[in-house]
Amino acid sequence: xxxxxxxxxxxxxxxxxxxxxxxxxxxxxxxxxxxxxxxxxxxxxxxxxxxxxxxxxxxxxxxxxxxxxxxxxxxxxxxxxxxxxxxxxxxxxxxxxxxxxxxxxxxxxxxxxxxxxxxxxxxxxxxxxxxxxxxxxxxxxxxxxxxxxxxxxxxxxxxxxxxxxxxxxxxxxxxxxxxxxxxxxxxxxxxxxxxxxxxxxxxxxxxxxxxxxxxxxxxxxxxxxxxxxxxxxxxxxxxxxxxxxxxxxxx
Amino acid sequence: xxxxxxxxxxxxxxxxxxxxxxxxxxxxxxxxxxxxxxxxxxxxxxxxxxxxxxxxxxxxxxxxxxxxxxxxxxxxxxxxxxxxxxxxxxxxxxxxxxxxxxxxxxxxxxxxxxxxxxxxxxxxxxxxxxxxxxxxxxxxxxxxxxxxxxxxxxxxxxxxxxxxxxxxxxxxxxxxxxxxxxxxxxxxxxxxxxxxxxxxxxxxxxxxxxxxxxxxxxxxxxxxxxxxxxxxxxxxxxxxxxxxxxxxxxxxxxxxxxxxxxxxxxxxxxxxxxxxxxxxxxxxxxxxxxxxxxxxxxxxxxxxxxxxxxxxxxxxxxxxxxxxxxxxxxxxxxxxxxxxxxxxxxxxxxxxxxxxxxxxxxxxxxxxxxxxxxxxxxxxxxxxxxxxxxxxxxxxxx
Amino acid sequence: xxxxxxxxxxxxxxxxxxxxxxxxxxxxxxxxxxxxxxxxxxxxxxxxxxxxxxxxxxxxxxxxxxxxxxxxxxxxxxxxxxxxxxxxxxxxxxxxxxxxxxxxxxxxxxxxxxxxxxxxxxxxxxxxxxxxxxxxxxxxxxxxxxxxxxxxxxxxxxxxxxxxxxxxxxxxxxxxxxxxxxxxxxxxxxxxxxxxxxxxxxxxxxxxxxxxxxxxxxxxxxxxxxxxxxxxxxxxxxxxxxxxxxxxxxxxxxxxxxxxxxxxxxxxxxxxxxxxxxxxxxxxxxxxxxxxxxxxxxxxxxxxxxxxxxxxxxxxxxxxxxxxxxxxxxxxxxxxxxxxxxx
Numbered sequence: 007x008x009x010x011x012x013x014x015x016x017x018x019x020x021x022x023x024x025x026x027x028x029x030x031x032x033x034x035x036x037x038x039x040x041x042x043x044x045x046x047x048x049x050x051x052x053x054x055x056x057x058x059x060x061x062x063x064x065x066x067x068x069x070x071x072x073x074x075x076x077x078x079x080x081x082x083x084x085x086x087x088x089x090x091x092x093x094x095x096x097x098x099x100x101x102x103x104x105x106x107x108x109x110x111x112x113x114x115x116x117x118x119x120x121x122x123x124x125x126x127x128x129x130x131x132x133x134x135x136x137x138x139x140x141x142x143x144x145x146x147x148x149x150x151x152x153x154x155x156x157x158x159x160x161x162x163x164x165x166x167x168x169x170x171x172x173x174x175x176x177x178x179x180x181x182x183x184x185x186x187x188x189x190x191x192x193x194x195x196x197x198x199x200x201x202x203x204x205x206x207x208x209x210x211x212x213x214x215x216x217x218x219x220x221x222x223x224x225x226x227x228x229x230x231x232x233x234x235x236x237x238x239x240x241x242x243x244x245x246x247x248x249x250x251x252x253x254x255x256x257x
Numbered sequence: 258x259x260x261x262x263x264x265x266x267x268x269x270x271x272x273x274x275x276x277x278x279x280x281x282x283x284x285x286x287x288x289x290x291x292x293x294x295x296x297x298x299x300x301x302x303x304x305x306x307x308x309x310x311x312x313x314x315x316x317x318x319x320x321x322x323x324x325x326x327x328x329x330x331x332x333x334x335x336x337x338x339x340x341x342x343x344x345x346x347x348x349x350x351x352x353x354x355x356x357x358x359x360x361x362x363x364x365x366x367x368x369x370x371x372x373x374x375x376x377x378x379x380x381x382x383x384x385x386x387x388x389x390x391x392x393x394x395x396x397x398x399x400x401x402x403x404x405x406x407x408x409x410x411x412x413x414x415x416x417x418x419x420x421x422x423x424x425x426x427x428x429x430x431x432x433x434x435x436x437x438x439x440x441x442x443x444x445x446x447x448x449x450x451x452x453x454x455x456x457x458x459x460x461x462x463x464x465x466x467x468x469x470x471x472x473x474x475x476x477x478x479x480x481x482x483x484x485x486x487x488x489x490x491x492x493x494x495x496x497x498x499x500x501x502x503x504x505x506x507x508x509x510x511x512x513x514x515x516x517x518x519x520x521x522x523x524x525x526x527x528x529x530x531x532x533x534x535x536x537x538x539x540x541x542x543x544x545x546x547x548x549x550x551x552x553x554x555x556x557x558x559x560x561x562x563x564x565x566x567x568x569x570x571x572x573x574x575x576x577x578x579x580x581x582x583x584x585x586x587x588x589x590x591x592x593x594x595x596x597x598x599x600x601x602x603x604x605x606x607x608x609x610x611x612x613x614x615x616x617x618x619x620x621x622x623x624x625x626x627x628x629x630x631x632x633x634x635x636x637x638x639x640x641x642x643x644x645x646x647x648x649x650x651x652x653x654x655x
Numbered sequence: 656x657x658x659x660x661x662x663x664x665x666x667x668x669x670x671x672x673x674x675x676x677x678x679x680x681x682x683x684x685x686x687x688x689x690x691x692x693x694x695x696x697x698x699x700x701x702x703x704x705x706x707x708x709x710x711x712x713x714x715x716x717x718x719x720x721x722x723x724x725x726x727x728x729x730x731x732x733x734x735x736x737x738x739x740x741x742x743x744x745x746x747x748x749x750x751x752x753x754x755x756x757x758x759x760x761x762x763x764x765x766x767x768x769x770x771x772x773x774x775x776x777x778x779x780x781x782x783x784x785x786x787x788x789x790x791x792x793x794x795x796x797x798x799x800x801x802x803x804x805x806x807x808x809x810x811x812x813x814x815x816x817x818x819x820x821x822x823x824x825x826x827x828x829x830x831x832x833x834x835x836x837x838x839x840x841x842x843x844x845x846x847x848x849x850x851x852x853x854x855x856x857x858x859x860x861x862x863x864x865x866x867x868x869x870x871x872x873x874x875x876x877x878x879x880x881x882x883x884x885x886x887x888x889x890x891x892x893x894x895x896x897x898x899x900x901x902x903x904x905x906x907x908x909x910x911x912x913x914x915x916x917x918x919x920x921x922x923x924x925x926x927x928x929x930x931x932x933x934x935x936x937x938x939x940x941x942x943x944x945x946x947x948x949x950x951x952x953x954x955x956x957x958x959x960x961x962x963x964x965x966x967x968x969x970x971x972x973x974x975x976x977x978x979x980x981x982x983x984x985x986x987x988x989x990x991x992x993x994x995x996x997x998x
Contacts (some may be wrong), residue, residue, distance in 0.1 A: 121482040614802060
């Protein structure tokens with residue numbers, strides 16, 4: 007029984023069957039990649055997991071509880087954090103403030119009225135955020151406006167913000183899209199390090215095969231809204247069906 | 258001090274000093290000089306400065322922090338005024354219960370409107386708040402006449418019950434508002450040579466309340482709650498995917514700023530116990546938006562500056578007429594003098610709104626950060642210039 | 656039954672005005688992505704075009720008429736409008752009488768000109784700014800336009816009459832077989848409705864059947880893609896702004912005989928037109944028209960005495976109540992498209 011169980015999930019947009027009978031099981035403490043050509047339904051599937059879309063059929067269970075019908079912030083509080091394709095951070099806030107917000111969310115839940123409290127009295131939050139910035143190698147940037155950072159740094163900050171919530175499942179949506187090679191390699195190293203240091207399950211949607219094969223332990227190939235095969239990276243590499251549906255396209 | 262850092266404390270101290278010494282500061286010109294018309298140190302105007310300051314500080318908590326642009330905030334001001342006047346009619350002429358009721362009622366009203374309006378964001382939110390405010394305005398003029406007294410406006414009469422007070426004073430007139438016996442209208446005049454400084458009880462009450470409101474807003478700005486509100490403005494998607502529910506945060510900000518507006522309305526009625534529907538009109542809502550933007554949205558001091566600026570110039574501009582202009586420009590040759598007066602004429606007196614509209618456009622277009630940003634730009638330029646000067650001096654020596 | 660028909664008819668003229676203003680607002684919003692709070696002011700300026708033309712046509716010179724004397728026995732001074740002098744008394748009088756319809760021609764170039772100046776001079780600089788900034792700057796502009804009109808024309812409403820032929824009412828009920836006097840309807844309101852229908856039809860035909868319209872519609876659907884095709888979309892949008900301004904202006908010109916123009920009529924209509932746009936669905940042209948008429952008719956029903964005695968004050972707030980219900984239950988409005996202005 008995996009930490010995330012997707013059963014018979016289907017989603018239709020008008021006449022287009024975006025997802026049909028998707029079954030997927032992500033085992034705890036593994037890195038699971040979901041790959042597939044453009045329009046295979048990867049993003050739709052991801053949006054169904056985090057509450058942005060509600061599937062027409064099927065069920066999505068996280069740690070034995072259904073996520074369907076819950077809002078994104080409720081699902082996040084259950085322990086699923088999401089990293090976006092283009093980094094979503096609080097651009098007008100400083101790096102330190104960006105890191106403090108998930109710490110508050112972890113400690114206080116989805117809403118707490120702390121209108122008069124002084125920020126300096128929130129010692130545990132400040133310490134945790136600083137430690138997290140240290141982990142991300144960003145301590146020197148703590149006073150920067152986060153919108154003025156490079157794309158690679160924004161990605162690093164976003165991942166750090168997700169980790170500060172101590173999620174059980176981290177969802178990554180093409181984390182290296184649009185990145186230069188050096189930034190991509192940095193991100194891979196960061197993710198490897200995270201995997202080693204923390205008890206965390208990672209599900210990753212990715213286009214870049216280099217990233218997929220250097221990180222993942224299981225791979226699901228999605229094509230036209232349904233899973234084609236699911237196997238280890240070694241087996242996927244040589245799988246004829248996959249070559250045909252996916253790798254053949256780029257070869 | 259008071260849980261504020263050094264910078265905020267000094268800001269608070271400066272504002273407190275300005276408020277306390279306003280009767281001096283705003284009265285720099287001797288009363289017999291020609292410039293006396295630029296004095297602003299009389300009670301009525303000073304009260305307006307601080308009351309609109311409170312209104313704008315509250316509006317800034319919503320707009321400045323969350324970015325939600327409400328076009329219906331005057332409705333809360335109106336509700337506050339009506340509540341306060343009713344308290345004067347029914348209970349007593351003491352301002353404390355009146356102000357308390359004004360805050361409570363406008364707060365409840367804000368919960369209702371905010372709950373519905375905050376279901377949508379962006380322009381939809383602006384239109385919803387505008388619709389609610391127009392609706393309140395229309396109702397105040399029509400069906401709610403028993404409560405609002407329609408077009409005439411709500412006033413005190415000799416027949417009001419005033420359970421804890423008296424319906425009429427011994428000499429048969431309507432009693433005046435007071436703070437435990439201290440009449441709001443009582444003014445001490447200090448005459449120093451040609452100057453006459455006025456110290457009004459009502460102004461000082463409003464001033465102290467404004468300082469409290471200002472202090473509270475600093476605390477909110479610096480609190481985790483304030484940070485969440487800025488996060489709402491910055492990126493709602495990320496906030497949602499960080500496990501935080503933006504709606505109760507935004508609603509709390511909306512209600513707080515509605516209560517500030519109600520407080521301002523209650524104070525207005527406490528200084529002059531009447532209330533009319535025109536206070537709720539959407540141009541009045543637009544005015545508080547302008548005050549906040551003109552001063553500097555999202556800054557602490559901005560709204561206070563903006564409110565003071567607009568109320569001061571409203572007062573001055575309304576007083577200037579053609580005769581005054583002819584006096585000013587009398588040094589010019591006759592034809593030119595008439596021409597200049599002709600050019601300026603549309604903007605003064607009753608033309609204040611035209612000036613206001615132009616100011617609005619200029620500020621939004623060229624100075625979106627308001628006076629605060631303008632001040633920063635100037636200080637940066639000065640700094641850069643003096644740096645250049647020192648560089649210029651040192652370079653040849655090397 | 657007759658009462659219902661009467662209320663529908665009564666709602667049509669206000670509904671027409673809402674529909675025309677909302678149409679322009681939607682065009683501007685859909686094409687330029689700008690929320691124009693000054694659009695009501697354009698409606699108001701249109702109405703004042705009618706006032707101005709009527710004033711111009713009435714410009715007179717004074718002559719002394721020796722055949723008439725005033726009560727002191729002095730010869731009477733008689734004012735004769737120039738048009739009557741130039742075109743003869745009869746034609747001149749007819750021209751003055753028809754001032755409002757003539758103002759249509761007079762106002763089109765003025766309104767398009769104002770639209771161009773507004774777009775090129777101000778709005779252009781706000782395409783990339785936040786919606787809040789757009790709202791604020793156009794709000795400032797609306798105040799300025801309103802105050803300028805107030806400065807020149809004063810604060811009081813200026814009665815501006817329809818041509819004599821259209822004055823008076825006709826008994827609509829008799830035509831439908833009801834009792835006489837059951838449905839009395841002023842001619843001019845019917846003219847206004849017909850005129851609005853023509854304008855609305857014209858705008859839709861223009862968008863549907865011309866290449867220009869096709870590009871604009873494509874631009875409304877997806878601005879970036881159309882821009883990529885190498886089509887100079889900005890220039891077309893400027894023209895579209897002029898057209899939207901003209902539509903609002905024409906709505907105002909013809910409205911002058913229904914309600915005497917005053918300087919704040921623009922603001923009054925603007926708030927309601929925004930509500931109309933929201934109810935119809937932001938970015939949907941048919942939605943704007945439909946919602947305009949719907950709300951006009953609803954407002955008219957709510958002002959019936961039977962309904963008012965049932966729910967006091969409902970006539971004052973009906974439009975807002977409907978808007979709030981629609982926004983909460985159907986956030987996209989009646990005919991809103993997906994993806995337009997969501998969050």
